[in-house]
Amino acid sequence: MNLIHRDVPPRAAWALEQAGIHPLLARLFAARGVRQAEELDDTPAKLLPPSDLKGAAQAAVLLADAIEQGKRICIVADYDCDGATACAVGLRGLRMLGAKADQVDYVVPDRAVHGYGLTPPIVDLVKAKRADVLVTVDNGMASHEAVHKAHELGLKVVITDHHLPVVTDQGTVSLPDADVIVNPNQPDCPFASKALVGVGVMFYVLLALRAELRQRGAFDAAQQPRIDALLDLVALGTIADVGKLDVNNRRLVSLGLKRIRSGRMQAGIAALFQAAGRDPAKASSQDFGFALGPRVNAAGRLAEMGLGIECLSCDEPNRALELAQQLDAINRERRELESGMRDQAEQLLESLMPEGEPPHAIAIFDPEFHEGVVGIVASRLKDRLHRPTFVFALGQDGMLKGSGRSIAGFHLRDALDLVSKRHPGLLKKFGGHAMAAGCTIAEDDFDTFEQALQRVAREGLDASLLARQISTDGPLEPQWFSAETVAALDSAVWGPGFEPPVFSDEVDVIGQRLVGERHLKLSLRVQGQVRDGIWFGRTEPLPAKTQLAFRVSLDEFQGRQRVQLMVEGMAEG
DSSP: OEEEEOOOOHHHHHHHHHTTOOHHHHHHHHHTTOOSGGGGOOOGGGSOOGGGSTTHHHHHHHHHHHHHTTOOEEEEEOSSHHHHHHHHHHHHHHHHTTOOGGGEEEEOOOHHHHOSSOOHHHHHHHHHTTOSEEEEESOOTTOHHHHHHHHHTTOEEEEEOOSOOEEOTTSOEEOOOOSEEEOTTSTTOOOSOTTOOHHHHHHHHHHHHHHHHHHTTSOOTTTSOOGGGGHHHHHHHHHHTTOOOOHHHHHHHHHHHHHHHTTOOOHHHHHHHHHHTOOGGGOOHHHIIIIIHHHHHHHHHHSOTHHHHHHHHOOOHHHHHHHHHHHHHHHHHHHHHHHHHHHHHHHHHHHHOTTSOOOSSEEEEOTTOOGGGHHHHHHHHHHHHOSOEEEEEEOTTSSEEEEEEOOTTOOHHHHHHHHHHHSTTSOSEEEEOSSEEEEEEOGGGHHHHHHHHHHHHHHHOOHHHHSOEEEEOOOOOGGGOSHHHHHHHHHSOOBTTBOOOOEEEEEEEEEEEEETTTEEEEEEEETTEEEEEEETTOOSOOOSEEEEEEEEEEEEETTEEEEEEEEEEEOOO
16 A cells, blocks of 8 residues: 655645644645635534525525415435435425425435336325425436426426436536426536535525525525534535545534534534434544435435435434434334445455455455345445445346446546447446446346446556545644544534645554454554554554554544554555
């Protein structure tokens, strides 16, 4: 593994430190592109204005008319955490802004039955709820047929989404014929944050709606509903959807975390913290990504996302806790299922790696695989092998449903596009992003898909991209090995595009032993000081002297706190 040190512009680090930023944080922020302290200002006034988001003002007019005229609004959500939080934000926000309780409802597709997004059968479900206005959250950009059907049934359609629009074989952008589209990634949208996720888009629509209703005299600036009360949900969805943490997304997440830490959160968020055994007073972005998000996502994977939406929309603490505990139980089931599938996948991989070296890309299928967790398993295998990976399961319709995860330098959605052009008809459906994508194929076509993906990967991946590497922040000075420093690091907002700090240093290994049969407990000498360390998932012993990449955390035992190194990797050679 190559350990690559991040470059730290000295002038930027100095400027941040002079502005009062903790010296260590100043160095870390500068290495991640922050040049001025203003970029770290998370006051609501610093958020990008909703007026910049194309379609938001038009959506606001349509929704304000619907509220005033007593029309029924139905939200169509995606079945992941971004979709669930976006739906909860929409339900709560529309009611805060004047919609009556029975005026707003929602529909969420069943992953196994309906597939992804707004489809004609989902439109039928919306119409059955006697809706007048259909609002998508976190989906809809490819739903041409469904939008057409909705119009035939007399529905107004507002698409709120963040996914890229469909591009035809001729290279032109094809948008569904919705009444309004709100998406920072649609053509000619000037909104600076293209990384806004679905829940963020819905939040901005509500900001625009509030401005429209204020202009209509529904309330004044002093009396207007506090839409910022929904930022805990926005923060959860942004991190859980692995949205890039540009300046605006960092502000949204930071504002949400501040609310949670101060005890001002939705009952469902509080219940999820309790079910996960986490302390909301110490809430971090890692809690969203590794504790709350997976529990909400589990509902969409193994049950139905209505459970997650009900939890996040519930105002009654006892009921919210009951729902959160159900989500926790489903998540435990998900982990067991995932563990079994990973074991099966490992056995299948042996046939693909006769000499121990993985091919340029991985595609595996087993009839026993569960459709709901193929994405998680693909992610785990990608992390272990450092290869683009697709995992397929048999869907209820008899087709194979694949979920893929990629590595830096290999755009997975573009790879699928190339496969589809070389093999017309092979991919029944496909879509996604650079790092995650999905597709549907016939079972008999699996071998063809695997070979086609391999060819594209061999063409697009050279040895440098296939080599594992970790970007690190260099050594951690001895004075920063403290509980106070760990707390300062944990309180900052980290995530995709603003990765959490990983340090690296030469160490002497003075003790090592296996714990729990799967983890290496370490005693390390770092810069002359003996430190505790642990390497989760590592069983092979370490050399006496080596270079390690590590995070720092607090290990609490018998009321004592000690800084612990959590090892992420080891330099080659």
